[in-house]
Amino acid sequence: MRITDIVATTVTVPLEAPLRHSNGAHWGRFVRTIVQVHTDEGIVGLGEMGGGGESAEQAFAALKTYLIGHDPYRLEELRFKIANPTASLYNNRTQLLAAIEFACLDIMGKHLGRPVYDLLGGKLRDEVEFASYLFFRLPNENTGEGEIRSVQQLVEYAAQLRDMYGFRVHKLKGGVFHPDYELECYLALANAFPEDRLRYDPNAALSVEDAIRFGRAIEHVNNDYYEDPTFGLNGNRRVREFVRIPIATNTFVINFEQLSANILQPAIDVILLDTTFWGGIRPCVKAAAVCETFQLPIAVHSSGELGIQLATMLHLGAVLPNLTYAADAHYHHLLDDVIQGGKLRYENGCIRVPDGPGLGVELDHEKLGEYAELYKRLGGYPYDRDPARKDWFPLIPNTRWANHRA
Numbered sequence: 001m002r003i004t005d006i007v008a009t010t011v012t013v014p015l016e017a018p019l020r021h022s023n024g025a026h027w028g029r030f031v032r033t034i035v036q037v038h039t040d041e042g043i044v045g046l047g048e049m050g051g052g053g054e055s056a057e058q059a060f061a062a063l064k065t066y067l068i069g070h071d072p073y074r075l076e077e078l079r080f081k082i083a084n085p086t087a088s089l090y091n092n093r094t095q096l097l098a099a100i101e102f103a104c105l106d107i108m109g110k111h112l113g114r115p116v117y118d119l120l121g122g123k124l125r126d127e128v129e130f131a132s133y134l135f136f137r138l139p140n141e142n143t144g145e146g147e148i149r150s151v152q153q154l155v156e157y158a159a160q161l162r163d164m165y166g167f168r169v170h171k172l173k174g175g176v177f178h179p180d181y182e183l184e185c186y187l188a189l190a191n192a193f194p195e196d197r198l199r200y201d202p203n204a205a206l207s208v209e210d211a212i213r214f215g216r217a218i219e220h221v222n223n224d225y226y227e228d229p230t231f232g233l234n235g236n237r238r239v240r241e242f243v244r245i246p247i248a249t250n251t252f253v254i255n256f257e258q259l260s261a262n263i264l265q266p267a268i269d270v271i272l273l274d275t276t277f278w279g280g281i282r283p284c285v286k287a288a289a290v291c292e293t294f295q296l297p298i299a300v301h302s303s304g305e306l307g308i309q310l311a312t313m314l315h316l317g318a319v320l321p322n323l324t325y326a327a328d329a330h331y332h333h334l335l336d337d338v339i340q341g342g343k344l345r346y347e348n349g350c351i352r353v354p355d356g357p358g359l360g361v362e363l364d365h366e367k368l369g370e371y372a373e374l375y376k377r378l379g380g381y382p383y384d385r386d387p388a389r390k391d392w393f394p395l396i397p398n399t400r401w402a403n404h405r406a
Contacts, residue, residue, distance in 0.1 A: 219244050
C-alpha cells in the first residue's frame with residue numbers, strides 16, 4: 001500500500017462562547033486543519049491538527065514530496081523522514097507528524113478491519129472518563145449569552161455541566177484574573193461540589209511565590225493536581241518543595257528528553273500526554289510505559305479538539321494501564337462537529353471508545369464543507385490575544401490581569 005495524496009482542509013467550528021486563558025483566548029470558535037491521507041487501495045485515513053487559530057494547509061501541502069509513495073505502515077521511517085530531531089531545529093514538524101500518524105493508524109485499522117486500540121496492544125477499558133473543563137468566558141457575540149466572569153456564573157455553569165454530562169472532576173483554566181480572585185472561584189467550586197475532584201491550571205502565569213501561596217491555600221480541598229502553576233521545570237520544582245499537591249504539566253514535559261530530565265531531577269508528578277504535542281498516539285503510549293516504570297502518574301491532555309482528535313485521545317486512554325486520572329477535553333464547549341453522527345456523547349462523565357475500524361469515526365463531508373466555508377468567511381484569529389483587552393499581551397510571570405468587575 002502506498003500514499004497517493006494528502007488533502008488538508010481548514011475548518012472553523014463555533015463554540016458556545018469565547019474561552020479565555022492566560023495567554024489570550026479562543027475567539028468563539030476553534031480553527032482546525034482536517035487531513036485526509038489517500039492510498040492506492042482506496043482507503044482514506046483521517047487526521048486533525050490545531051494551530052493557534054490559524055490554518056496549517058500550506059504546511060501539509062509542503063509534506064507531499066515526503067509522503068507520496070510512502071507505505072503508511074512504516075511509521076518509524078515516517079517519523080525520521082518528516083520530524084528528524086536534528087532537522088527539527090529548523091523545521092519543527094511534530095504536530096504535523098501527529099496528524100499524519102493519526103491518519104496512517106486509521107488507514108491500518110481500516111485495512112485490517114480492526115480498531116486502532118488493537119494496533120496499540122488492545123483496550124483495557126471500554127470508556128474514558130473526562131473532567132469538565134471550566135473556562136472564564138466572554139459573552140457570545142451573537143447571542144450575548146455564555147459569559148463566565150463571576151463566582152456565581154462559574155459555579156452555576158459547573159453544576160449545569162455536572163447535570164448534563166455527569167462530570168465528577170472539574171478543571172478550572174485560570175491565569176486570567178488576579179490569583180486572589182481565582183482562588184475565591186476555585187474554593188467556591190470546592191464548596192459547591194465537596195465530593196468531586198478538582199484541578200487548577202493557570203498556564204504557568206504565576207510567579208513561583210504566587211504559585212506557592214495559591215497552592216498552599218488549596219491544599220485542604222479534594223485536588224487531583226496543580227497543573228503548570230509556574231514556568232519551567234525548575235520553577236515547578238521549587239513550587240513542589242512547598243506545596244503538598246501533585247504538580248502536573250502538559251507544557252514542560254512533552255518529549256522524551258524532558259521526561260528523562262524530570263525523572264533524574266523530579267519537578268513534575270503527573271505527566272499529561274497530548275497526542276498532538278508528543279507527535280502522535282504511539283509516542284504517548286511509549287511515554288506512558290516509561291512513566292509506568294518509574295511510577296509517575298499520567299493523564300490525557302486536551303489541546304482543543306474536534307471528533308477526529310478526540311478519537312485519538314479515546315484510543316490512547318483505552319490502552320493505558322496506568323491511566324488513573326480523568327482526561328481533559330474542550331469538547332463540550334463545541335456547538336457541532338465534522339464527523340458523521342454529530343458530536344460523540346458523554347454518559348456519566350465518560351465517552352465510549354469507538355469500536356469501528358481505524359479511529360472509528362468518519363467525516364461528514366457536508367459539515368466539512370460548511371465549516372470550511374465559515375473559515376474562509378471569518379479567517380483565523382490570534383490565539384495569543386484577548387478580544388476584550390485591546391493592545392494587551394501577557395508577561396511571564398504575568399501581572400497584567402483582566403478586571404473581573406468589568
